Amino acid sequence: MSIHLLEVSAPGLAYIVLGGFVVAFSMISLLVKEKLYMNEVVLGTAVGIIMGPHCANIFDPRSWGSISNRVTLEVTRVVLATGLFAIGVELPRSYMWKHARGLLVMVVPTMAFGWVVVAGVLYALFPKLTYIPCLAIAACLTPTDPIISAAIVGGRFAVKHVPKNLRQILAAESAANDGLAYPFLSISLYLVTEASRGKAIELWFIVGWLYQVVMGTVLGALMGIGFCYVMKFTHRKGFIDRESYVAQYLALAIFTIGVASTLGSDDLLAAFAAGSAISWDGHFNIQIENEVFSSVIDLVLNCACFVYIGAWMPFTAFNSPELGIVPWRLVVVFLAILALRRIPSLLVLYKWVPEITSWKEALFSGHFGPMGVGAIFVSSLALTRLPTPQNPPADDAELLAATLQTIVAFVVLCSIFIHGLSIPFFSFGRKVHSRTVSLSQTWTTRNADGPEWLLWTRRIPGPGGASTPRGGISLPQSQIDPNDLENGLGTSTLVHEGKNESEIEGATAHGEIEEETKSEHEGEMSGHGKDTDAPVVSEDIAEACPHEPLGEASMELEEPKEMGHRRLSDDGPMTPNPVTSIRRILGETLGGGTARDDGGTQPGTRPGTPQIPETPPTEALSAPSGSTRMVRFPSSQ
Numbered sequence: 001m002s003i004h005l006l007e008v009s010a011p012g013l014a015y016i017v018l019g020g021f022v023v024a025f026s027m028i029s030l031l032v033k034e035k036l037y038m039n040e041v042v043l044g045t046a047v048g049i050i051m052g053p054h055c056a057n058i059f060d061p062r063s064w065g066s067i068s069n070r071v072t073l074e075v076t077r078v079v080l081a082t083g084l085f086a087i088g089v090e091l092p093r094s095y096m097w098k099h100a101r102g103l104l105v106m107v108v109p110t111m112a113f114g115w116v117v118v119a120g121v122l123y124a125l126f127p128k129l130t131y132i133p134c135l136a137i138a139a140c141l142t143p144t145d146p147i148i149s150a151a152i153v154g155g156r157f158a159v160k161h162v163p164k165n166l167r168q169i170l171a172a173e174s175a176a177n178d179g180l181a182y183p184f185l186s187i188s189l190y191l192v193t194e195a196s197r198g199k200a201i202e203l204w205f206i207v208g209w210l211y212q213v214v215m216g217t218v219l220g221a222l223m224g225i226g227f228c229y230v231m232k233f234t235h236r237k238g239f240i241d242r243e244s245y246v247a248q249y250l251a252l253a254i255f256t257i258g259v260a261s262t263l264g265s266d267d268l269l270a271a272f273a274a275g276s277a278i279s280w281d282g283h284f285n286i287q288i289e290n291e292v293f294s295s296v297i298d299l300v301l302n303c304a305c306f307v308y309i310g311a312w313m314p315f316t317a318f319n320s321p322e323l324g325i326v327p328w329r330l331v332v333v334f335l336a337i338l339a340l341r342r343i344p345s346l347l348v349l350y351k352w353v354p355e356i357t358s359w360k361e362a363l364f365s366g367h368f369g370p371m372g373v374g375a376i377f378v379s380s381l382a383l384t385r386l387p388t389p390q391n392p393p394a395d396d397a398e399l400l401a402a403t404l405q406t407i408v409a410f411v412v413l414c415s416i417f418i419h420g421l422s423i424p425f426f427s428f429g430r431k432v433h434s435r436t437v438s439l440s441q442t443w444t445t446r447n448a449d450g451p452e453w454l455l456w457t458r459r460i461p462g463p464g465g466a467s468t469p470r471g472g473i474s475l476p477q478s479q480i481d482p483n484d485l486e487n488g489l490g491t492s493t494l495v496h497e498g499k500n501e502s503e504i505e506g507a508t509a510h511g512e513i514e515e516e517t518k519s520e521h522e523g524e525m526s527g528h529g530k531d532t533d534a535p536v537v538s539e540d541i542a543e544a545c546p547h548e549p550l551g552e553a554s555m556e557l558e559e560p561k562e563m564g565h566r567r568l569s570d571d572g573p574m575t576p577n578p579v580t581s582i583r584r585i586l587g588e589t590l591g592g593g594t595a596r597d598d599g600g601t602q603p604g605t606r607p608g609t610p611q612i613p614e615t616p617p618t619e620a621l622s623a624p625s626g627s628t629r630m631v632r633f634p635s636s637q
Helices: 010-027 029-034 040-051 061-090 100-125 131-141 146-153 156-161 164-179 181-193 197-237 242-263 267-278 283-287 293-312 327-340 343-352 359-367 373-383 396-420 422-446 452-456 482-486 501-508 539-544 578-591
Strands: 536-538 630-632
Touching: 010 029, 010 040, 010 293, 040 146, 040 293, 040 396, 061 146, 061 164, 061 242, 061 267, 061 283, 061 293, 061 373, 100 131, 100 164, 100 181, 100 327, 100 343, 131 181, 131 373, 131 396, 146 164, 146 293, 146 373, 146 396, 156 422, 164 181, 164 197, 164 267, 164 359, 181 197, 181 373, 181 396, 197 242, 197 267, 197 283, 242 267, 242 283, 242 293, 293 373, 293 396, 327 343, 327 396, 343 359, 373 396, 396 422
Parallel strands: none
Antiparallel strands: 536 630
């Protein structure tokens, strides 16, 4: 008797692949999300492709035969319903009512515009398809995927750089337009399958709008309100514990889509409406506050779903010339959808959306309209209402059934990687730009002739428009008198941008700092004027000194050879720290001693002599433009 211990089966391999990815991703999730700004969407899809029939051939959902499409439909239904329910719960109290105007403008006109435009692009690129089947394919690509959107706008980078109101409106819009894809799909299918257009429009209005959309929304809202009151009652009576409250997060979502789908209504809109209604007064949110159960469920479901999608991708069907499908047409379709589906309409309509305040935010909102789980769900739902295609297809309905999922799958695949990697590429570009600027500043510092703190001062334009050497903060050209330029004013004297001519002349009556020349040793700052040795000191430094008679002191800026400083990356000579020089000079002038770095004085310092605190030169002498004016101390001579 032979013993067979190994039992290799499709379900067992599926469990290994799905569970193994969740385990592996969880081990490095913090690194991937916080450092690389990636999420489970992109990685899960990549793992599914690798494990799928076109690489490792370990996991192949399409090999399950006739139930493959049904399994895909139910997997995407559960993932979408839990995601939509979670979005409805996590939105602020009464959010849908307070932001109804912005949502209506973003959802209805944008979806209608994208539906018509995408259908036109498909009709132009696929000559075998008529315009009505193209409308059915475009209806699958119209909704924004809430799972990918939540992973993108809820990440660390988006939380840091995207305004909160914009993140919330994008989440609400992606949840609402997933359910609203039903009317766009139903009118297209009715026009394809029904012989009479009048009958098709009648069915679309009664079934597509009233029964599916309106009834689904009302049903979900009533269920959410009812569950809210029941849970508050049981909570007051002490019948429910905290763990059971959190369990309702998943149970209510599944229960809602079960009831709605059984009735034939819009289960996605019902799930979103139930989540919004159950948290309308904030009681449910308070009970599940600080709980991570919902995040755990989302992570597991998203990982499993996108691994499944990666393995489900029909790569061989992307090149089907007999159906008019070739790779270059698919690429052109995706690029056209990326540019025309949402961006033009939002750039036109954003002024009527209070949550979007600029065209840049409108462009961001238009770009981040990914297509993913929702598109696959709608396309799988459409296949259940279309006939099985023959080879070759006999009519438009069979041709639509043969081409629908191939086109949708390619667009979804490209959208997952383009939208999922947008944030990492954008973050990488910002880092490269900041490093380039930093290297440029370091190179300028190392090749400068003067002190490093003067790199950040503006130059005064000399005669003929030429900039003067380093040493002064410039005035606007309109405030510079030509006579002052002839007398040498402004070549290296720090002045306030709002001074009038009399103040400038009064300031220069005591002397001015001569231009730094290369004949002096490099890094030294000259403080000798024409008529006096009075130095020029920033008022910020003067105000930092806690003593009164500072204005009567006579000082001379000299370079203390032993107190020079050097950049770690500088190979040139040491440059003086001007604040350290002033501290030393004050000690010598007022007290006969020198100021120490630790705040005391060297021997010979007069008791009570104030000390200037150590201040980085960029803070003391590099004040913002328009706010720096100089204080001159009259010479004691």
